[in-house]
Every structure is written in C-alpha cells, then in structure tokens.
Amino acid sequence: MAAAEAAVLSSSLETDTASVPETAGTAAATAATPPVSAAAAAVAAAARTRSEARGSKAALATKLLSLSGVFAVHKPKGPTSAELLNRLKEKLLAEAGMPSPEWTKRKKQTLKIGHGGTLDSAARGVLVVGIGRGTKMLTSMLSGSKRYIAIGELGKATDTLDSTGKVTEEKPYDKITQEDIEGILQKFTGNIMQVPPLYSALKKDGQRLSTLMKRGEAVEAKPARPVTVYSLSLQKFQPPFFTLDVECGGGFYIRSLVSDIGKELSSCANVLELTRTKQGPFTLEEHALPEDKWTIDDIAQSLEHCSSLLPAELALKKSKPEESNEQVLSCEYITLDETKGEDAIIKTC
Template identity: 65%
Template sequence: MAPPGSSSLSRLQSLHGIFAVYKKQGPTSADVLNALKEALLKEAGVQNPNPRKRKKQSLKMGHGALDSAASGVLVVGIGNGTKMLSRMLTGSKVYEAVGELGKATDTLDATGKVVLERDYEHVTSLDLEDKLKTFTGDIMQVPPLYSALKQDGQRLSVLLKKGHQVEPKPARRVTVSRLRLTEFKPPLFTLDIECGGGFYVRTLVDDLGKAVSSCAHVKQLVRTQQGQFTLQHHALQEQQWTLQDVLRSLQPCSQGAPGAPPEPPEDV
C-alpha cells in the first residue's frame, strides 16, 4: 500500500508550467517561493519539509523577480516551467507606483535613507504629465546602485550594505509602452506603468523628480500584471497555495519545453 499523501506528491512532481502568486510587501521573492513549496509539500504529506535544502529536492520550482519592498504578481515556474521564467523576465509588466516628491533616498524607494530634500510646491500635475512624455517609448535608463545587478559576482545592493564601493552600470535601452499620471495629491503622485524587461520604476521616479526641478522616491509599488497573469484574476493568495488551486491556475508546458539560459534577476 502506498504511504499517505504519496499520490498527491507524485501529482505535484508531475506538474510542468507557470502560475502566479501574490507577494506581499516585505519578504523577498525567494522567501515567498520557500513558503509556497513548504505549503505544497506539507499538503502532499512530506513531513517537516525544508524547501531551502537543494540536495535531493523533491519539488523543482523557481520564481521571477520582484523587490522585497514591492507587492503584487510574482510568477512561479514548476518542473520544466522553470525554463519559461527567463522569457517572463523580458516580457511585459504593469505597475502602479506611488511616488513622493521632495525627498530622495539612497535606494530610490522608502526603504532607504533620505539623502536630499527639495521644494516641490511649484510642481503641478501638468508639469508631471508633460515630463512623462520624455520617458515613454524606447529610452535609455541607468540602473540604480541598489539593485540585483552584480559586480565581481555579488549583487550591488549587498556590496553597498557591506560598505564597499560600486561602479554605476552604464545606461541601457528599455521600453515603456504606457505611462500615465492617475492621481496627484502633493507630495504624492500615482503612475500607471507598462514596461518591458530590465526597466526600473525606482529610477523612473527619481529621474522624474529631477525633471520637475525637485526630487522624488518610490513610496509604494504594486505589480498588477506580468505577461498574461493579472493581480485581480490570477495571483494566488496565501490561503490558495494548495495543489487544487495550482492545478486550476497552471499554464502548462511540454516536458521538453526549450528554455533560454536564465537572465540576471531584475529589480523594480
């Protein structure tokens, strides 16, 4: 007789595809994946699962990238679906970003130290809307120093926190398909952004603050869509991290699905 839960575990291990979960603000994407794996393995009857152990992994899963300070859609790959994640990284994403005028931080978001304060009373919604036009389409953008990009094999953000000097990365071409101001209540403003891979919302908000002769940082960031997965209709909440809900949400792939080599994770 098969041990209890063995059929659930076999079914879980036979899955190949991608789906989306909701990541709340605070934990890293890796933290969320580990919690998800632990929930699924426990349901399948694995006693005291340790999702961080790499040896003899009983469940192959991977994740996309989303800043710990951000919330929203996080795409997860299971089985050979992990090979599809690099394609998702370069695909379309939609964000709702709340920026705060008058304060710049070292991380370009609310987790960092304030390094500059400037007046913002002169800034109007028309000023912001006018400047947004220059950040739409194919543009050149310099990645932030606090990012997952690497120097000497280590993330820039890790090196900076250790007190090391880091070299700014060169500007690179990114694509912004849609950029709209949806709310303006100084010093706060809200942006609706659709962009491609490698784009940093934090850099956009920092650049936008400078463009209106002030400064700004990201106060709140929510990813509302990545590829075909939307926050409203597809992202599984924590109480839905079950085999049944994953099966319902899974976009399957063939076991032999080709995949490009993984790209470095991107921050937002």
C-alpha cells in the same frame, strides 16, 4: 400464592448471588474479553487510518511531482521574492508529507521551482512562478512586458530610491503642478536610456550591488542602458504624492523612473508604494493566487487555466507523473533578476 412466588424469586436471587464467588474466574474472564476486543479494534482502526493517510499523502506527492507549467502568486509587502518562494515550497512539502530538506539533499532532484522577475521586498503584486519544466519558460516572463502602479513622493531622495532607504536630499516641490508632471512623461515613454539604481540585483564581481552597498563598499553606477516604456500616465496628483500607471519591458526599474521624474521637475522623488498589476499575460486580479490558495490542487487548476494564456510556442504538453519509485523531493530555486540577460541560479533544498 403471590407470597410463595416472591419467596421463590427471592430464593433464586439469593442463590445466584451466592454462586458468584464460585464462578468469579469465569465471570472476570468474560468481563475482560470486551476491552481486549475493543483495544484490538482500535489498533486495527488506527492502522487503517495511518495506511489511508499514507496513501493520501503518496497521491499528493505524486501529483506535486507531476506539476509542470507557469502560474502566478500574489506577493505581499515584506518578504523578498526568494523568501516568498521558500514559503510556497514549504507549504507544498508539508501538504504532500514530503521528507525534510536536510534528508532530501542526498536524493535525486525531482522537482524544480523558481520565479521569473524579482519584486523588491517593499513591493507587492504579481510574481510569476515556474514549476517542473515550467522553469524553462521563466526567461520569457522576465523579458516580457510588466505593468505597475507606483506612488511617488516629491521632495525627498533616498539612497535606495524608495521609502525604505535613507534620505539623502530634500528639495522644494510646492511649485510643481499636475500639468508639469503630465508634460514631461512623454520624455520617459518609448525606447529610452535608463541608469539602474545602485541598490539592485545587478552584479559586480559576482555579487549583487545591493549587497555591496549594504556592506558600505563603494559601488559605481552601471552605465545607462536601453529600456522600453510602452505606456506611462499620471493617475493622481496630491502633492507631494503622485500616482503613475506604467507598462514597461524587461530590465526596467520603476525606482529609477520616479527618481528621474523628480530630477526633471527640478526637485527629487522616491517610490512610496509599488504594485505589479501584470506580468506577461498574468494579472493581479485574475490570476495571482493568494497564500490561502497555495495548495497542490489549487496550483494544478491554475496551471491548467494559465496554459491557455501562453503563446503556442511556449505552451507545455502535459507532463507524465514521475516514476512511482521516486519517494522524495528536492528543489532548485531559479531566481531570475529583473535585468536583461542576467540570471542567478540558486540551488538549495
């Protein structure tokens, strides 16, 4: 019986196998159907993903265009303030999926971004940034108080008044004591007169003095002008280096201060390191966003937090998002030089 059943099963299998050629077309069509369906599903899924991505980018772009106010970033040593602003802009554009700058030149300007108070490329610290209507507040940031930690080097003078320049003079400093330095700081506190450095953002005939100097052109020093030093103290002295904590008003140059201190000590000096620890209400530790926080969401949160730091007369009302038909972004850089009443507006994209 078992043998008979086995024979029947065998026969059945043989019959099925033999019948395959007769139904090959049908079987092939049936086998081909799943891949076609899978491909269609993959195409549909990809389309949904692209649609969702576009929707997400559109939402980010709308949020970016709605940002308005003042916040702070942490500028490292190396880039100029303008270069850092450009880096910030590129990160925001990339995150929002905005078109290339070349394309946006033809479109309506919808966003402004700028910084208030230039930091030298060799300096680091707080850089205040205005975005949207916040760019109108940058002048107040420029004229407000700032705080710096500066490390000076005795015995060497340079053409730029800092370590990036060419040494122009060397004098002994071995007789200088901590008491000597502390004893002269009062002369540089309060309302004083200061001659700006030749390598600066101040202008002659529409061009920066630093640009003219780099070209080798003869440049005359600007006349001394009134500046304010709110506080000045010696933090450390390890000859030839001395560390100062300075709080000053707008238009003040730390490089000139350090140079003048060296001269007052019958020697010379230049700035070795410079860090801006505070500008207006913004501090380096609490408010300055590091580069990994240069995102639309992080900046939005910072704007919300920083709005409470500003005086009532400067506080901005929450701005309405731009019209939804604005598809592109064009930028205006407003670079305010570290001088009273002098600002350069650079429109780029």
